[in-house]
Amino acid sequence: MSEHPVTVAVDAMGGDHGPSVTVPAALEFLARHPRARVVLVGREAELTAALARSVSGARDRASVHHAGEVVGMDEPPAEALRRKKDSSMRVAINLVRDGEAQACVSAGNTGALMAIARFVLKTLPGVDRPAIASQLPTKKGVATVLDLGANVNCTPQQLLQFAVMGAALASAVERVERPTVGLLNVGEEEIKGNEAVKQAGELLRASGLNFYGNVEGDDIYKGTTDVVVCDGFVGNVMLKSSEGLAQMLYEFLRSEFTRGPLTKLSALVAYPVLNAFKRRVDPRRYNGATLLGLRGVVVKSHGGTDALGFRQAITKAHAEVTEGVLERIAQRMATMPGAHAPASADA
Amino acid sequence: MSEHPVTVAVDAMGGDHGPSVTVPAALEFLARHPRARVVLVGREAELTAALARSVSGARDRASVHHAGEVVGMDEPPAEALRRKKDSSMRVAINLVRDGEAQACVSAGNTGALMAIARFVLKTLPGVDRPAIASQLPTKKGVATVLDLGANVNCTPQQLLQFAVMGAALASAVERVERPTVGLLNVGEEEIKGNEAVKQAGELLRASGLNFYGNVEGDDIYKGTTDVVVCDGFVGNVMLKSSEGLAQMLYEFLRSEFTRGPLTKLSALVAYPVLNAFKRRVDPRRYNGATLLGLRGVVVKSHGGTDALGFRQAITKAHAEVTEGVLERIAQRMATMPGAHAPASADA
Numbered sequence: 001m002s003e004h005p006v007t008v009a010v011d012a013m014g015g016d017h018g019p020s021v022t023v024p025a026a027l028e029f030l031a032r033h034p035r036a037r038v039v040l041v042g043r044e045a046e047l048t049a050a051l052a053r054s055v056s057g058a059r060d061r062a063s064v065h066h067a068g069e070v071v072g073m074d075e076p077p078a079e080a081l082r083r084k085k086d087s088s089m090r091v092a093i094n095l096v097r098d099g100e101a102q103a104c105v106s107a108g109n110t111g112a113l114m115a116i117a118r119f120v121l122k123t124l125p126g127v128d129r130p131a132i133a134s135q136l137p138t139k140k141g142v143a144t145v146l147d148l149g150a151n152v153n154c155t156p157q158q159l160l161q162f163a164v165m166g167a168a169l170a171s172a173v174e175r176v177e178r179p180t181v182g183l184l185n186v187g188e189e190e191i192k193g194n195e196a197v198k199q200a201g202e203l204l205r206a207s208g209l210n211f212y213g214n215v216e217g218d219d220i221y222k223g224t225t226d227v228v229v230c231d232g233f234v235g236n237v238m239l240k241s242s243e244g245l246a247q248m249l250y251e252f253l254r255s256e257f258t259r260g261p262l263t264k265l266s267a268l269v270a271y272p273v274l275n276a277f278k279r280r281v282d283p284r285r286y287n288g289a290t291l292l293g294l295r296g297v298v299v300k301s302h303g304g305t306d307a308l309g310f311r312q313a314i315t316k317a318h319a320e321v322t323e324g325v326l327e328r329i330a331q332r333m334a335t336m337p338g339a340h341a342p343a344s345a346d347a
Numbered sequence: 348m349s350e351h352p353v354t355v356a357v358d359a360m361g362g363d364h365g366p367s368v369t370v371p372a373a374l375e376f377l378a379r380h381p382r383a384r385v386v387l388v389g390r391e392a393e394l395t396a397a398l399a400r401s402v403s404g405a406r407d408r409a410s411v412h413h414a415g416e417v418v419g420m421d422e423p424p425a426e427a428l429r430r431k432k433d434s435s436m437r438v439a440i441n442l443v444r445d446g447e448a449q450a451c452v453s454a455g456n457t458g459a460l461m462a463i464a465r466f467v468l469k470t471l472p473g474v475d476r477p478a479i480a481s482q483l484p485t486k487k488g489v490a491t492v493l494d495l496g497a498n499v500n501c502t503p504q505q506l507l508q509f510a511v512m513g514a515a516l517a518s519a520v521e522r523v524e525r526p527t528v529g530l531l532n533v534g535e536e537e538i539k540g541n542e543a544v545k546q547a548g549e550l551l552r553a554s555g556l557n558f559y560g561n562v563e564g565d566d567i568y569k570g571t572t573d574v575v576v577c578d579g580f581v582g583n584v585m586l587k588s589s590e591g592l593a594q595m596l597y598e599f600l601r602s603e604f605t606r607g608p609l610t611k612l613s614a615l616v617a618y619p620v621l622n623a624f625k626r627r628v629d630p631r632r633y634n635g636a637t638l639l640g641l642r643g644v645v646v647k648s649h650g651g652t653d654a655l656g657f658r659q660a661i662t663k664a665h666a667e668v669t670e671g672v673l674e675r676i677a678q679r680m681a682t683m684p685g686a687h688a689p690a691s692a693d694a
Contacts, residue, residue, distance in 0.1 A: 237531060240564025241564030246592065249596060273604060277600060
């Protein structure tokens with residue numbers, strides 16, 4: 001654990017709801033972390049007023065840093081990078097670069113966040129491209145899965161780098177000493193994966209990581225390994241189809257509970273279970289995807305989340321700093337054979 | 348609807364349970380389809396004995412065709428293709444080639460089934476490679492999704508062919524006149540899909556199909572389009588992760604129901620809902636993946652299914668014949684521009 005107080009820079013204007021979510025979330029976070037500090041980045045007058053309305057005792061550990069612009073949720077990343085130099089997102093990331101904060105959290109446009117964070121912070125030594133990592137619930141606990149959408153095409157070396165980064169994240173945040181790593185692949189007998197995946201398997205076997213081998217889609221939720229590595233196209237489809245399925249099943253369950261003759265009685269029994277189910281698949285509980293591989297901790301919150309979800313994302317960023325995720329990645333990367341091989345296949 | 352009685356060749360030895368599942372399933376199917384016929388392919392003595400034990404009135408529409416070998420569930424497809432010329436799987440497919448049956452159903456080794464079916468039956472004109480298609484439940488009904496694992500790497504032309512085949516299947520079996528087709532892609536702003544997907548989008552826009560555009564993972568279960576097209580790597584991961592998630596949620600739900608003080612009362616309310624949930628995610632209900640693009644109807648049943656699930660697969664094969672899926676594919680393929688362009692990227 002770091003002994004220094006941690007400051008988190010919060011893009012207070014990002015996301016679907018802006019300060020009405022980010023400010024209460026930041027204060028709730030501070031109330032739970034008595035040594036932490038938050039810098040709220042965005043329109044000063046608006047943020048100062050929002051803080052002034054709060055009665056939180058943690059208010060004195062929150063400061064405001066002005067930024068006059070906001071990156072739009074649908075703004076092309078390249079444009080946000082080039083034109084919005086005074087956006088709340090960019091200024092929050094600048095604070096991390098300048099050492100005024102140790103982590104940054106934003107609920108804004110993912111593509112823009114990735115582009116700006118990569119440009120401003122740069123990647124860690126040995127990392128070609130950052131990946132998006134998140135924890136998914138499993139039968140046994142959680143699995144750290146990456147890449148969830150940053151890189152459509154990945155070289156075998158990049159998949160190895162993801163494995164190194166994912167293992168560092170899992171060992172830091174989930175406190176697994178030697179996390180097992182699975183390579184997401186297909187199970188049909190005729191097909192043993194594409195070339196990149198096959199070569200990544202060879203690199204992983206030689207890597208010194210605790211490599212389990214290939215895993216299939218269902219292994220993610222079985223909790224077969226602590227870390228699951230895949231390219232961003234596959235990861236994104238997997239994550240979104242899972243979200244869609246969970247949502248469909250929740251709605252199905254709710255409608256099943258509210259029909260039939262036992263309605264009143266049902267309600268008594270049903271609501272706790274329905275609520276438990278909802279919590280189980282609630283994206284807020286798992287809110288906060290890490291942009292992994294940068295020279296700084298950057299956490300992306302879901303754009304539509306509420307204060308509970310956004311607080312979750314700040315908490316995650318804070319934990320990644322106190323548990324030394326960046327140092328762990330750098331350390332593992334330095335001793336990794338094969339991770340720095342041929343240039344990226346990415347556009 | 349075809350006016351001719353349909354004969355389905357059943358690989359009676361395939362799957363985890365063999366004749367103890369396939370024979371009762373075939374008889375149940377026949378009882379529900381009074382004009383249909385089934386040929387049970389496998390070890391004659393065993394199958395004749397199984398039939399003799401049955402009291403089904405449909406027994407006289409089931410015949411036995413001997414085949415002395417069985418393809419193992421883990422046997423390499425190339426080996427099964429080369430060495431097991433008298434396997435129940437191969438002989439069942441031969442019956443389709445020879446016109447003695449109009450469709451074949453097997454719960455055996457998927458890779459071997461694909462390899463043998465492709466070798467024996469060949470693909471339809473204009474189809475480079477067959478795909479695995481299946482119906483998944485959605486909020487609105489079902490979506491026909493392909494490829495679910497036959498082709499790891501796909502050219503844009505192959506993705507277009509999958510769209511043509513999927514639309515033909517949906518229009519035949521789901522009776523949607525002009526099925527909407529979605530191209531599975533990633534939604535993050537920075538990434539607009541890999542090259543093959545981008546080019547497939549262009550081909551689809553020019554195809555005359557009812558092309559909706561790109562869809563994301565959650566659109567599958569939202570029921571955004573009738574057909575969803577993707578390569579076999581992505582499709583396989585999506586399908587298996589969905590199965591894993593549904594299974595995890597079912598187990599979670601069951602354990603939630605059986606704790607707390609209201610246990611007896613809970614049971615009254617809970618069991619119907621739990622059962623409804625199980626039915627909803629029950630793979631047996633959707634059992635039967637179609638090997639699409641061959642000169643013959645071939646349906647793959649899940650290896651571990653029971654008689655209900657296997658009957659479902661036979662019923663699906665039967666429907667594909669009576670609804671003229673092959674004719675619809677051939678017809679659409681003949682008028683399709685761009686579907687026959689550069690050679691396959693597949694290994």
